[in-house]
Amino acid sequence: MTEAELAVADALSAPLDEVSLEDRIATFLIARGRLKEADLLRARRLQEESPNADFISLMVRLGLVSERDAAEALSEVLQMPLLSARDCPDAPPANVQLSIRFLKQYHVVPIGEDEQELHLLVAEPQDHYPLDAVRLAVGKPVTVRVGIRSEIDDLIERYYGSGRSAMGTIVENLSEDATRSEDDVEHLRDLASEAPVIRLVNLVIQRAV
Template identity: 45%
Template structure:
């Protein structure tokens, strides 16, 4: 972990004073690792951390497009509660080894526990926390991502109002589901080290893109029917 931290400091992604602060807090709480605490404190982007680990470890980076739509057969080897609690996900398994998505290689406990419970060698694959959460939700939850689950709770209620009605939009933008939805878009932008968020409403769809390292990257977006509510919420932040 110290090698990763030094790489991040050298790259200008992390400050030594922030590391010292995290070390002091960790000494008091004894919970977690320095790098994961830096992410939780908002002092380090999770994507920067994962990218740094990928350069240090012989571990590949998870490609979300390669994930199967349903859990592969024979991977129900660990309780879902364990996977959610430790932010890991079993991606595949055979008789000898098991591929596991992880967010914090500095914490040896999850991988050791998985190896002991499954009696297989563990092959770690690096992933962002929200990538693991979305995958577990699609596989074992409602079949939707975290954003999709929020949209599902909203139903189609906002279609009953006039998108041009200012009072209706103000009320809609202040409701908990819309707040969670916008917060999630912002949270994911921060995790991906985005410099800005582009939200473009079209007649039949809504496009959301993050600018990361100078490039605009499309990400999961709410449906077009929520465009007015999302934009109104952003305007009153």
Template identity: 30%
Template sequence: MAIDVYKQWLGIPEELRPPTHYQLLRLIDFEDDPEKIRAHYKKLNGLVRQYATGDYMLESQDLLNELAKAMLCLTDKSRKRDYDESLGREFGDEKDRGSKPMLRILVAEGEIGKSQISEVEEFADRRGLTHRDAVVQMKLVTPQKAAEALAQELGRPFVDLESTLPDDNVLDQVPRKLVKTHSILPLFVDEDVILVAAMDEPDHELEDEFRLRFGKPMRAVIATPLQINQSIAKYYAPGARDEAIAAQFDSKSVGRGKKSGKSSGKVKAEKPKSEMTDDEKKQNFQLGLIFMCWAVVGSALIDQFLIKPYLFPRWSFFLGLIFIVPPIAFFLLYEKHFKK
């Protein structure tokens, strides 16, 4: 049986179809306070999540995504202005005064004192940290507050990934290697943009990659580093994503990026190679060195104390396995670990 989730869950009357972002989030038209927008979103998100595991699981997931898209649009200054103008709002000719640095934002919000700005800057310079990481490591503010202040400085919306459900179709189109390299999490398509959670402002190379991959520009939203890393581990765990789909999109992107030459036949996706993180490669390299050392030492011991006494007792010194076992061990390790 079909259910009107707008009416039964959110109390939106039938005549308001489709609801605007403001109606969806139960806000007054053209509400400009991002804190109030996020507060309404958080309340409605918790309400809809009650149905996430019942008979209306799919309807719940669709509505959760719709709520998230509305919140991210209305907390994004540039996108909100375009959206408000589409609803008939008129803006004056006031000039954009620009955004304040995140430390000044934290001072204005009463999170840190004005005298602490120089302390944070010195701490960040000494350790090579960003101001966001510095205030967190100094335990002056929470990771979420620091990320919210950075988002305000960059003019980006902040997203709480714990209450946001990414679109599997979007996740499948972005390979694990790209996600881990840039520390990002693709979220979903919102009309003409791809929303991507990031720790900081993305570079142009990443933006070009998403434009080629989806045919749409990406729009970064800011999340805490911990939540992004946890989400990558959750949604890109080994076997969780179909890397063959991402490989197909890689092939298509390469084809679109060529300036000359014609396509010959169908694009055939290559079988994806297993990809290791830098930490995994480092660990494999260290284990490989240890194994090689034991292969050399073990071969020498077997030569001197097992083979020589029984087969070549008159020889003062014997080396045989040492020229056979270590090269074989090196070949096997190279093929299994280092060649990937």
């Protein structure tokens, strides 16, 4: 039995709460013929060189798994609904103001809102960091639908691409990449929610100091 086959067998026989999400995703993809064992081993070796990289996203970037297959696997394993961008509303929620740069960076887009919740379409639902940031920014819980990354990027462009203000564009270009750590969710909330003019003033002040 190969190393990949042993990994799949272990994942299938182990209690669900003892199996990592990436192993469950790999098992799902291999069982359905969407991922080759040799490619799984290749991805494992590359992940060892970049331990902070998300394993599922890494396989997609390497072309070992298609975006659609990854989305379907995440939807099935996490038991979250899969939603096509074609089935999303024609416009985003009117009262939700989030940074376009933030949405593009994390491949997250708001698709609906009610009094209780904000509905998001996301490409990487396993990443709780941006979900927590949006929840803090809007002040209400979020519900998640899984989407295909390229479709989400296209939807962001459709929702916001033609309506971005000149001021917003300046701010998006000036903003630096947010540092990902457990301590900067507050900063990310601010990044996700600040009005462009406020963010521009803050950035100018920071660069002048």
